[in-house]
Amino acid sequence: MKKSMLIARQLLWQNRWLFALLMLWPYLMGVLLVASGSQLDPEDLLAILHQECIYALALVAVTASTQLGNEQRSRRIATVLAEAVSRGEYLAALWLTAVVPLLLFLAGFAITGSALAVYAGSSAGGVLFMALLVTVVGLWAAAASLLWSIFLPAVFASIAAITSVGLVILAGDYGVPGPGRLMMETLRTGFVVPRRLTVGGDVILSIASAAVIFAAAWWLFDRRDLNLTAE
Amino acid sequence: MAARLEFDRISKRFGSKLALDSLCLRVEPGEILGFLGPNGAGKTTAIHLALGFLKASAGSGTLLGSPLGTASARARLGYLPDAPAFFASSTAFQVELAARLNGMRSSEIKGRVRQLLSRLGVESVKDARKLSRGMQQRLGLARALVNEPELLILDEPTSALDPSAVSQVRELLLAARNAGHSIFFSSHQLSEVEQVCDRIAFLNHGRLVKLGSLSELLHDQALAEVVVRGVTAGQLDGLFAEVLPGGQLRILIPQARQREVIERIWMAGGELISTAPRRRTLEQLFAEWSREL
Structure with missing residues:
Protein backbone atom coordinates (compact mmCIF):
# COMPACT_ATOMS: atom_id res chain seq x y z
CA MET A 1 0.00 0.00 0.00
CA LYS A 2 2.94 2.29 0.75
CA LYS A 3 4.20 1.92 -2.83
CA SER A 4 0.70 2.56 -4.22
CA MET A 5 0.46 5.75 -2.17
CA LEU A 6 3.87 6.91 -3.39
CA ILE A 7 2.84 6.40 -7.01
CA ALA A 8 -0.60 7.96 -6.49
CA ARG A 9 1.06 11.02 -4.98
CA GLN A 10 3.08 11.45 -8.15
CA LEU A 11 0.06 10.98 -10.40
CA LEU A 12 -1.99 13.47 -8.40
CA TRP A 13 0.82 16.02 -8.44
CA GLN A 14 1.12 15.48 -12.19
CA ASN A 15 -2.52 16.67 -12.68
CA ARG A 16 -2.62 19.06 -9.73
CA TRP A 17 -4.02 22.07 -11.59
CA LEU A 18 -6.91 20.17 -13.13
CA PHE A 19 -7.79 18.50 -9.85
CA ALA A 20 -7.46 21.79 -7.93
CA LEU A 21 -9.90 23.42 -10.33
CA LEU A 22 -12.41 20.61 -9.90
CA MET A 23 -11.97 20.65 -6.11
CA LEU A 24 -12.79 24.34 -6.04
CA TRP A 25 -16.06 23.86 -7.90
CA PRO A 26 -18.32 23.34 -4.81
CA TYR A 27 -16.76 26.37 -3.09
CA LEU A 28 -17.16 28.47 -6.22
CA MET A 29 -20.78 27.41 -6.52
CA GLY A 30 -21.40 28.32 -2.86
CA VAL A 31 -19.82 31.74 -3.25
CA LEU A 32 -21.85 32.45 -6.42
CA LEU A 33 -25.11 31.46 -4.74
CA VAL A 34 -24.47 33.64 -1.69
CA ALA A 35 -23.09 36.52 -3.76
CA SER A 36 -26.25 36.62 -5.92
CA GLY A 37 -27.84 38.33 -2.90
CA SER A 38 -31.33 36.88 -3.48
CA GLN A 39 -33.10 34.66 -0.98
CA LEU A 40 -31.91 31.06 -1.46
CA ASP A 41 -34.83 28.73 -2.25
CA PRO A 42 -34.24 25.40 -0.44
CA GLU A 43 -35.75 23.45 -3.36
CA ASP A 44 -33.36 25.09 -5.83
CA LEU A 45 -30.44 24.49 -3.49
CA LEU A 46 -31.37 20.82 -3.15
CA ALA A 47 -31.45 20.44 -6.95
CA ILE A 48 -27.99 22.01 -7.18
CA LEU A 49 -26.62 19.71 -4.47
CA HIS A 50 -28.04 16.63 -6.24
CA GLN A 51 -26.38 17.82 -9.46
CA GLU A 52 -23.07 18.11 -7.64
CA CYS A 53 -23.43 14.49 -6.50
CA ILE A 54 -23.69 13.47 -10.16
CA TYR A 55 -20.66 15.64 -11.04
CA ALA A 56 -18.71 13.82 -8.33
CA LEU A 57 -19.49 10.46 -9.91
CA ALA A 58 -18.61 11.72 -13.37
CA LEU A 59 -15.32 13.06 -12.00
CA VAL A 60 -14.32 9.74 -10.46
CA ALA A 61 -15.41 7.73 -13.53
CA VAL A 62 -13.44 9.89 -15.98
CA THR A 63 -10.34 10.04 -13.78
CA ALA A 64 -10.26 6.30 -13.11
CA SER A 65 -10.91 5.32 -16.72
CA THR A 66 -8.30 7.57 -18.34
CA GLN A 67 -5.27 7.22 -16.04
CA LEU A 68 -3.98 3.90 -17.36
CA GLY A 69 -4.17 4.99 -21.01
CA ASN A 70 -2.41 8.27 -20.23
CA GLU A 71 0.37 6.57 -18.32
CA GLN A 72 0.91 4.03 -21.10
CA ARG A 73 0.97 6.75 -23.75
CA SER A 74 3.51 8.81 -21.79
CA ARG A 75 5.48 5.60 -20.99
CA ARG A 76 5.74 6.68 -17.36
CA ILE A 77 4.18 3.31 -16.52
CA ALA A 78 7.42 1.66 -17.67
CA THR A 79 9.35 3.81 -15.21
CA VAL A 80 7.24 2.51 -12.36
CA LEU A 81 6.70 -1.11 -13.36
CA ALA A 82 10.43 -1.62 -14.01
CA GLU A 83 10.86 -1.22 -10.23
CA ALA A 84 9.70 -3.68 -7.58
CA VAL A 85 6.04 -2.74 -8.08
CA SER A 86 3.41 -5.38 -8.83
CA ARG A 87 0.59 -4.81 -11.28
CA GLY A 88 -1.85 -4.93 -8.34
CA GLU A 89 0.03 -2.20 -6.49
CA TYR A 90 0.04 -0.10 -9.63
CA LEU A 91 -3.68 -0.58 -10.15
CA ALA A 92 -4.30 0.37 -6.52
CA ALA A 93 -2.32 3.57 -7.17
CA LEU A 94 -4.60 4.40 -10.11
CA TRP A 95 -7.66 3.72 -7.95
CA LEU A 96 -6.31 6.03 -5.25
CA THR A 97 -5.60 8.70 -7.87
CA ALA A 98 -9.29 8.66 -8.77
CA VAL A 99 -10.61 8.39 -5.21
CA VAL A 100 -8.55 11.14 -3.55
CA PRO A 101 -9.96 13.94 -5.79
CA LEU A 102 -13.44 12.49 -5.21
CA LEU A 103 -12.96 12.70 -1.44
CA LEU A 104 -11.63 16.26 -1.69
CA PHE A 105 -14.54 17.24 -3.95
CA LEU A 106 -17.02 15.68 -1.52
CA ALA A 107 -15.36 17.39 1.43
CA GLY A 108 -15.92 20.71 -0.39
CA PHE A 109 -19.47 19.62 -1.17
CA ALA A 110 -20.13 18.75 2.48
CA ILE A 111 -18.65 22.02 3.79
CA THR A 112 -20.34 24.40 1.33
CA GLY A 113 -23.54 22.34 1.08
CA SER A 114 -24.00 22.35 4.87
CA ALA A 115 -23.26 26.07 5.10
CA LEU A 116 -25.72 26.83 2.29
CA ALA A 117 -28.38 24.58 3.84
CA VAL A 118 -28.09 26.46 7.14
CA TYR A 119 -28.05 29.78 5.23
CA ALA A 120 -31.29 28.72 3.50
CA GLY A 121 -32.81 27.91 6.89
CA SER A 122 -32.65 24.12 6.62
CA SER A 123 -30.79 21.30 8.33
CA ALA A 124 -27.27 20.31 7.23
CA GLY A 125 -27.64 16.62 8.17
CA GLY A 126 -29.01 15.57 4.78
CA VAL A 127 -26.03 17.09 2.93
CA LEU A 128 -23.56 15.12 5.02
CA PHE A 129 -25.64 11.97 4.47
CA MET A 130 -25.56 12.57 0.69
CA ALA A 131 -21.77 13.06 0.79
CA LEU A 132 -21.39 9.76 2.63
CA LEU A 133 -23.54 7.83 0.16
CA VAL A 134 -21.79 9.34 -2.89
CA THR A 135 -18.45 8.39 -1.34
CA VAL A 136 -19.54 4.74 -1.27
CA VAL A 137 -20.92 4.85 -4.83
CA GLY A 138 -17.73 6.65 -5.92
CA LEU A 139 -15.51 3.88 -4.55
CA TRP A 140 -17.50 1.41 -6.63
CA ALA A 141 -17.47 3.67 -9.73
CA ALA A 142 -13.68 4.05 -9.50
CA ALA A 143 -13.18 0.28 -9.51
CA ALA A 144 -15.66 -0.25 -12.38
CA SER A 145 -14.07 2.53 -14.47
CA LEU A 146 -10.59 1.15 -13.85
CA LEU A 147 -11.74 -2.20 -15.23
CA TRP A 148 -12.75 -0.54 -18.51
CA SER A 149 -9.39 1.17 -18.83
CA ILE A 150 -7.67 -2.23 -18.97
CA PHE A 151 -9.42 -3.10 -22.23
CA LEU A 152 -10.06 0.22 -23.92
CA PRO A 153 -8.14 3.34 -24.94
CA ALA A 154 -8.72 6.31 -22.62
CA VAL A 155 -11.48 8.04 -24.62
CA PHE A 156 -13.54 4.89 -25.13
CA ALA A 157 -12.89 3.74 -21.57
CA SER A 158 -14.32 6.97 -20.16
CA ILE A 159 -17.41 6.70 -22.40
CA ALA A 160 -17.88 3.07 -21.32
CA ALA A 161 -17.32 3.99 -17.66
CA ILE A 162 -19.88 6.81 -17.65
CA THR A 163 -22.38 4.65 -19.57
CA SER A 164 -22.00 1.71 -17.21
CA VAL A 165 -22.31 3.92 -14.13
CA GLY A 166 -25.43 5.47 -15.68
CA LEU A 167 -26.94 2.06 -16.43
CA VAL A 168 -26.33 0.83 -12.89
CA ILE A 169 -28.04 3.96 -11.52
CA LEU A 170 -30.97 3.33 -13.89
CA ALA A 171 -31.15 -0.25 -12.62
CA GLY A 172 -31.14 1.17 -9.10
CA ASP A 173 -34.19 3.26 -10.03
CA TYR A 174 -35.94 -0.03 -10.80
CA GLY A 175 -35.02 -1.34 -7.37
CA VAL A 176 -31.94 -3.42 -8.25
CA PRO A 177 -29.88 -3.46 -5.02
CA GLY A 178 -26.32 -2.10 -4.92
CA PRO A 179 -24.60 1.14 -5.90
CA GLY A 180 -27.36 2.19 -8.32
CA ARG A 181 -30.08 2.08 -5.67
CA LEU A 182 -27.72 3.85 -3.28
CA MET A 183 -27.28 6.67 -5.79
CA MET A 184 -31.03 6.91 -6.30
CA GLU A 185 -31.40 7.12 -2.52
CA THR A 186 -28.88 9.98 -2.57
CA LEU A 187 -30.91 11.84 -5.19
CA ARG A 188 -34.08 11.40 -3.10
CA THR A 189 -32.45 12.63 0.10
CA GLY A 190 -33.52 16.06 1.32
CA PHE A 191 -32.00 18.31 4.00
CA VAL A 192 -33.04 15.96 6.77
CA VAL A 193 -31.52 12.52 7.29
CA PRO A 194 -34.25 9.85 6.85
CA ARG A 195 -35.40 8.51 10.25
CA ARG A 196 -35.37 4.91 9.07
CA LEU A 197 -32.12 4.10 7.36
CA THR A 198 -32.52 1.39 4.70
CA VAL A 199 -29.23 1.81 2.91
CA GLY A 200 -27.05 -0.55 4.99
CA GLY A 201 -27.43 -3.51 2.62
CA ASP A 202 -26.73 -1.39 -0.43
CA VAL A 203 -23.63 0.10 1.22
CA ILE A 204 -22.25 -3.36 1.99
CA LEU A 205 -23.14 -4.63 -1.49
CA SER A 206 -21.49 -1.59 -3.14
CA ILE A 207 -18.25 -1.97 -1.19
CA ALA A 208 -18.18 -5.74 -1.74
CA SER A 209 -18.83 -5.39 -5.47
CA ALA A 210 -16.13 -2.69 -5.69
CA ALA A 211 -13.69 -5.14 -4.09
CA VAL A 212 -14.70 -7.95 -6.47
CA ILE A 213 -14.42 -5.67 -9.54
CA PHE A 214 -11.02 -4.44 -8.38
CA ALA A 215 -9.82 -8.03 -7.86
CA ALA A 216 -11.04 -8.93 -11.36
CA ALA A 217 -9.29 -5.87 -12.83
CA TRP A 218 -6.07 -6.86 -11.02
CA TRP A 219 -6.31 -10.46 -12.29
CA LEU A 220 -6.83 -9.29 -15.87
CA PHE A 221 -4.20 -6.54 -15.78
CA ASP A 222 -1.69 -9.03 -14.40
CA ARG A 223 -2.14 -11.17 -17.51
CA ARG A 224 -2.11 -8.48 -20.17
CA ASP A 225 0.70 -6.86 -22.13
CA LEU A 226 1.40 -3.22 -21.48
CA ASN A 227 0.69 -1.14 -24.54
CA LEU A 228 3.62 1.25 -24.56
CA THR A 229 2.68 2.63 -27.95
CA ALA A 230 -0.97 2.97 -27.00
CA GLU A 231 -3.31 5.44 -28.68
CA MET B 1 26.14 -20.31 -11.17
CA ALA B 2 22.58 -19.29 -12.00
CA ALA B 3 22.12 -16.85 -14.88
CA ARG B 4 21.04 -13.32 -13.96
CA LEU B 5 18.65 -13.36 -16.90
CA GLU B 6 17.58 -16.35 -18.91
CA PHE B 7 15.27 -16.72 -21.90
CA ASP B 8 14.30 -20.33 -22.47
CA ARG B 9 12.80 -20.85 -25.94
CA ILE B 10 10.69 -17.76 -25.44
CA SER B 11 8.44 -16.50 -28.24
CA LYS B 12 6.22 -13.48 -28.58
CA ARG B 13 3.53 -13.08 -31.16
CA PHE B 14 1.59 -9.86 -31.87
CA GLY B 15 -1.42 -10.98 -33.89
CA SER B 16 -0.01 -12.75 -36.93
CA LYS B 17 3.50 -11.27 -36.50
CA LEU B 18 6.07 -13.38 -34.70
CA ALA B 19 8.22 -10.74 -33.01
CA LEU B 20 10.43 -13.16 -31.13
CA ASP B 21 11.03 -16.74 -32.15
CA SER B 22 12.22 -19.30 -29.55
CA LEU B 23 14.91 -17.10 -28.08
CA CYS B 24 17.42 -18.94 -25.87
CA LEU B 25 19.85 -16.61 -24.15
CA ARG B 26 21.57 -16.30 -20.77
CA VAL B 27 23.18 -13.27 -19.16
CA GLU B 28 25.83 -14.63 -16.79
CA PRO B 29 27.00 -12.99 -13.55
CA GLY B 30 29.66 -10.36 -14.09
CA GLU B 31 29.38 -10.04 -17.85
CA ILE B 32 28.33 -7.34 -20.28
CA LEU B 33 26.22 -8.86 -23.02
CA GLY B 34 25.68 -6.65 -26.06
CA PHE B 35 22.29 -7.16 -27.65
CA LEU B 36 22.41 -6.14 -31.30
CA GLY B 37 20.15 -6.25 -34.29
CA PRO B 38 18.57 -4.03 -36.93
CA ASN B 39 15.44 -2.00 -36.15
CA GLY B 40 12.43 -4.26 -35.63
CA ALA B 41 14.62 -7.30 -34.88
CA GLY B 42 12.84 -7.93 -31.57
CA LYS B 43 15.38 -6.49 -29.11
CA THR B 44 12.91 -4.23 -27.28
CA THR B 45 10.34 -7.05 -27.26
CA ALA B 46 12.89 -9.29 -25.51
CA ILE B 47 13.71 -6.54 -23.00
CA HIS B 48 10.01 -5.92 -22.32
CA LEU B 49 9.50 -9.65 -21.76
CA ALA B 50 12.39 -9.66 -19.28
CA LEU B 51 10.83 -6.76 -17.39
CA GLY B 52 7.37 -8.32 -17.37
CA PHE B 53 5.81 -5.59 -19.54
CA LEU B 54 4.87 -8.27 -22.06
CA LYS B 55 3.71 -11.84 -21.49
CA ALA B 56 5.39 -14.61 -23.48
CA SER B 57 3.32 -16.44 -26.12
CA ALA B 58 5.47 -19.55 -25.55
CA GLY B 59 8.52 -20.52 -23.54
CA SER B 60 9.64 -19.12 -20.23
CA GLY B 61 12.46 -17.31 -18.54
CA THR B 62 13.93 -16.17 -15.26
CA LEU B 63 15.10 -12.82 -13.96
CA LEU B 64 17.49 -13.03 -11.01
CA GLY B 65 16.24 -16.51 -10.23
CA SER B 66 12.50 -15.73 -10.35
CA PRO B 67 10.05 -16.22 -13.22
CA LEU B 68 9.83 -13.22 -15.55
CA GLY B 69 7.35 -10.65 -14.26
CA THR B 70 8.04 -11.25 -10.55
CA ALA B 71 7.92 -7.80 -8.96
CA SER B 72 10.20 -8.59 -6.00
CA ALA B 73 13.04 -9.67 -8.34
CA ARG B 74 12.98 -6.24 -9.97
CA ALA B 75 14.18 -4.69 -6.69
CA ARG B 76 17.63 -5.97 -7.72
CA LEU B 77 17.33 -4.75 -11.30
CA GLY B 78 18.11 -1.42 -12.95
CA TYR B 79 16.49 -0.43 -16.24
CA LEU B 80 17.16 2.45 -18.58
CA PRO B 81 14.66 2.71 -21.46
CA ASP B 82 15.62 4.24 -24.81
CA ALA B 83 13.48 7.31 -24.05
CA PRO B 84 13.15 7.71 -20.27
CA ALA B 85 9.90 9.28 -19.02
CA PHE B 86 9.64 11.28 -15.82
CA PHE B 87 7.05 12.62 -13.41
CA ALA B 88 6.67 16.36 -12.88
CA SER B 89 9.15 16.40 -9.99
CA SER B 90 12.72 17.40 -9.28
CA THR B 91 15.68 15.40 -10.57
CA ALA B 92 16.58 14.21 -7.08
CA PHE B 93 13.03 13.06 -6.40
CA GLN B 94 12.92 10.92 -9.57
CA VAL B 95 15.88 8.91 -8.29
CA GLU B 96 14.57 8.90 -4.74
CA LEU B 97 11.23 7.50 -5.94
CA ALA B 98 12.98 4.60 -7.69
CA ALA B 99 14.93 3.90 -4.50
CA ARG B 100 11.78 3.93 -2.38
CA LEU B 101 9.85 1.72 -4.79
CA ASN B 102 12.71 -0.78 -4.59
CA GLY B 103 12.49 -0.81 -0.80
CA MET B 104 15.77 0.97 -0.01
CA ARG B 105 16.16 2.24 3.55
CA SER B 106 15.42 5.97 4.01
CA SER B 107 18.73 6.48 5.82
CA GLU B 108 20.77 5.44 2.78
CA ILE B 109 18.65 7.04 0.04
CA LYS B 110 19.62 10.72 0.32
CA GLY B 111 23.37 10.10 0.27
CA ARG B 112 23.19 7.61 -2.58
CA VAL B 113 21.01 9.94 -4.69
CA ARG B 114 23.35 12.89 -4.13
CA GLN B 115 26.41 10.80 -4.97
CA LEU B 116 24.90 9.41 -8.19
CA LEU B 117 23.59 12.74 -9.47
CA SER B 118 26.94 14.40 -8.94
CA ARG B 119 28.88 11.46 -10.44
CA LEU B 120 26.72 11.54 -13.58
CA GLY B 121 26.69 15.33 -13.72
CA VAL B 122 22.89 15.63 -13.68
CA GLU B 123 21.58 19.19 -13.49
CA SER B 124 19.36 19.93 -10.52
CA VAL B 125 15.97 21.19 -11.75
CA LYS B 126 12.47 21.34 -10.27
CA ASP B 127 10.82 19.58 -13.19
CA ALA B 128 12.88 16.76 -14.72
CA ARG B 129 10.71 16.77 -17.86
CA LYS B 130 12.31 20.06 -18.85
CA LEU B 131 15.83 18.60 -19.04
CA SER B 132 17.56 18.13 -22.39
CA ARG B 133 17.46 14.63 -23.92
CA GLY B 134 21.07 13.92 -22.96
CA MET B 135 20.52 15.10 -19.40
CA GLN B 136 17.36 12.97 -19.17
CA GLN B 137 19.39 9.96 -20.22
CA ARG B 138 21.92 10.67 -17.47
CA LEU B 139 19.08 11.00 -14.99
CA GLY B 140 17.56 7.74 -16.25
CA LEU B 141 20.88 6.05 -15.67
CA ALA B 142 21.07 7.44 -12.13
CA ARG B 143 17.59 6.05 -11.52
CA ALA B 144 18.66 2.66 -12.86
CA LEU B 145 21.77 2.55 -10.68
CA VAL B 146 20.32 3.82 -7.40
CA ASN B 147 19.58 0.37 -5.94
CA GLU B 148 23.02 -1.01 -6.90
CA PRO B 149 21.39 -3.57 -9.18
CA GLU B 150 22.75 -7.06 -9.79
CA LEU B 151 21.52 -6.77 -13.37
CA LEU B 152 21.33 -3.62 -15.48
CA ILE B 153 19.17 -3.63 -18.59
CA LEU B 154 20.08 -0.72 -20.83
CA ASP B 155 18.25 0.13 -24.02
CA GLU B 156 20.41 2.51 -26.09
CA PRO B 157 22.10 4.07 -23.04
CA THR B 158 24.42 6.39 -24.94
CA SER B 159 22.28 7.41 -27.89
CA ALA B 160 21.76 11.03 -26.76
CA LEU B 161 25.00 11.61 -24.91
CA ASP B 162 27.95 13.82 -25.80
CA PRO B 163 31.39 12.15 -26.13
CA SER B 164 32.51 12.99 -22.58
CA ALA B 165 29.29 11.57 -21.12
CA VAL B 166 29.67 8.47 -23.29
CA SER B 167 33.11 7.87 -21.85
CA GLN B 168 31.74 8.45 -18.30
CA VAL B 169 29.00 5.90 -18.92
CA ARG B 170 31.56 3.46 -20.33
CA GLU B 171 33.67 3.76 -17.19
CA LEU B 172 30.59 3.32 -15.05
CA LEU B 173 29.54 0.17 -16.89
CA LEU B 174 33.02 -1.33 -16.69
CA ALA B 175 33.19 -0.52 -12.97
CA ALA B 176 29.80 -2.17 -12.47
CA ARG B 177 30.96 -5.27 -14.36
CA ASN B 178 34.17 -5.42 -12.32
CA ALA B 179 32.07 -5.28 -9.15
CA GLY B 180 30.27 -8.44 -10.32
CA HIS B 181 27.13 -6.85 -11.78
CA SER B 182 25.76 -8.05 -15.10
CA ILE B 183 24.73 -5.74 -17.92
CA PHE B 184 22.36 -6.51 -20.76
CA PHE B 185 23.06 -3.78 -23.22
CA SER B 186 21.10 -3.04 -26.40
CA SER B 187 22.72 -0.49 -28.69
CA HIS B 188 23.32 0.65 -32.22
CA GLN B 189 26.55 2.41 -31.17
CA LEU B 190 28.81 -0.36 -32.40
CA SER B 191 32.05 1.26 -31.27
CA GLU B 192 30.65 1.39 -27.72
CA VAL B 193 29.59 -2.23 -27.89
CA GLU B 194 33.04 -3.21 -29.13
CA GLN B 195 34.69 -1.37 -26.24
CA VAL B 196 32.60 -2.67 -23.35
CA CYS B 197 30.91 -5.97 -24.20
CA ASP B 198 32.25 -9.40 -23.31
CA ARG B 199 29.76 -11.27 -25.47
CA ILE B 200 27.39 -10.35 -28.25
CA ALA B 201 23.97 -11.67 -29.17
CA PHE B 202 22.69 -10.68 -32.60
CA LEU B 203 18.99 -10.81 -33.31
CA ASN B 204 17.32 -10.56 -36.72
CA HIS B 205 13.63 -11.05 -37.56
CA GLY B 206 13.05 -12.22 -33.99
CA ARG B 207 15.65 -15.00 -34.17
CA LEU B 208 19.04 -15.26 -32.53
CA VAL B 209 21.49 -15.28 -35.42
CA LYS B 210 24.83 -15.13 -33.58
CA LEU B 211 25.98 -15.50 -30.01
CA GLY B 212 29.55 -15.56 -28.83
CA SER B 213 32.44 -13.74 -27.25
CA LEU B 214 33.46 -10.54 -28.95
CA SER B 215 36.96 -11.75 -29.87
CA GLU B 216 35.59 -15.04 -31.19
CA LEU B 217 33.14 -13.26 -33.45
CA LEU B 218 35.48 -10.53 -34.63
CA HIS B 219 38.24 -12.98 -35.54
Missing part, protein backbone atom coordinates in the same frame (compact mmCIF):
# COMPACT_ATOMS: atom_id res chain seq x y z
CA ASP B 220 37.25 -15.13 -38.46
CA GLN B 221 38.61 -18.58 -37.69
CA ALA B 222 38.05 -19.73 -41.29
CA LEU B 223 40.27 -17.12 -42.94
CA ALA B 224 43.83 -16.04 -42.19
CA GLU B 225 45.31 -12.69 -43.03
CA VAL B 226 48.93 -12.92 -44.12
CA VAL B 227 51.14 -9.84 -44.62
CA VAL B 228 54.30 -10.30 -46.68
CA ARG B 229 56.96 -8.28 -48.51
CA GLY B 230 59.53 -8.98 -51.18
CA VAL B 231 57.03 -10.56 -53.60
CA THR B 232 54.65 -9.15 -56.19
CA ALA B 233 51.00 -9.98 -56.63
CA GLY B 234 51.89 -11.61 -59.96
CA GLN B 235 54.10 -14.15 -58.18
CA LEU B 236 51.16 -15.26 -56.03
CA ASP B 237 49.06 -16.53 -58.85
CA GLY B 238 45.50 -17.35 -57.87
CA LEU B 239 45.61 -15.60 -54.49
CA PHE B 240 43.81 -12.37 -53.70
CA ALA B 241 46.37 -9.81 -52.59
CA GLU B 242 45.95 -6.21 -51.57
CA VAL B 243 48.94 -3.89 -51.98
CA LEU B 244 49.74 -1.98 -48.80
CA PRO B 245 51.97 1.11 -48.44
CA GLY B 246 55.68 0.21 -48.48
CA GLY B 247 55.22 -2.53 -51.02
CA GLN B 248 53.70 -4.99 -48.57
CA LEU B 249 50.96 -7.36 -49.63
CA ARG B 250 47.98 -8.50 -47.57
CA ILE B 251 46.67 -11.89 -48.58
CA LEU B 252 43.44 -13.53 -47.39
CA ILE B 253 43.57 -17.32 -47.42
CA PRO B 254 41.61 -20.17 -45.88
CA GLN B 255 43.22 -21.29 -42.60
CA ALA B 256 43.73 -24.78 -44.02
CA ARG B 257 45.96 -23.46 -46.84
CA GLN B 258 48.06 -21.19 -44.63
CA ARG B 259 51.15 -23.46 -44.47
CA GLU B 260 51.13 -24.15 -48.21
CA VAL B 261 50.85 -20.43 -49.09
CA ILE B 262 53.61 -19.39 -46.69
CA GLU B 263 55.92 -21.99 -48.24
CA ARG B 264 55.11 -20.58 -51.72
CA ILE B 265 55.97 -17.08 -50.52
CA TRP B 266 59.33 -18.25 -49.12
CA MET B 267 60.08 -20.16 -52.32
CA ALA B 268 59.43 -16.95 -54.28
CA GLY B 269 61.90 -15.11 -52.05
CA GLY B 270 59.30 -13.27 -50.02
CA GLU B 271 59.39 -12.44 -46.32
CA LEU B 272 56.54 -13.17 -43.93
CA ILE B 273 55.67 -10.18 -41.73
CA SER B 274 52.59 -11.43 -39.88
CA THR B 275 49.84 -14.00 -39.96
CA ALA B 276 46.66 -13.96 -37.90
CA PRO B 277 43.00 -14.92 -38.13
CA ARG B 278 41.16 -12.28 -40.21
CA ARG B 279 39.79 -9.52 -37.98
CA ARG B 280 36.58 -7.84 -39.04
CA THR B 281 34.88 -4.79 -37.58
CA LEU B 282 31.58 -5.08 -35.79
CA GLU B 283 30.13 -2.83 -38.48
CA GLN B 284 31.08 -5.38 -41.16
CA LEU B 285 29.60 -8.20 -39.09
CA PHE B 286 26.42 -6.22 -38.42
CA ALA B 287 25.89 -5.73 -42.15
CA GLU B 288 26.66 -9.38 -42.86
CA TRP B 289 24.38 -10.76 -40.12
CA SER B 290 21.57 -8.37 -41.03
CA ARG B 291 21.42 -10.07 -44.44
CA GLU B 292 21.07 -13.53 -42.89
CA LEU B 293 17.67 -15.32 -42.77
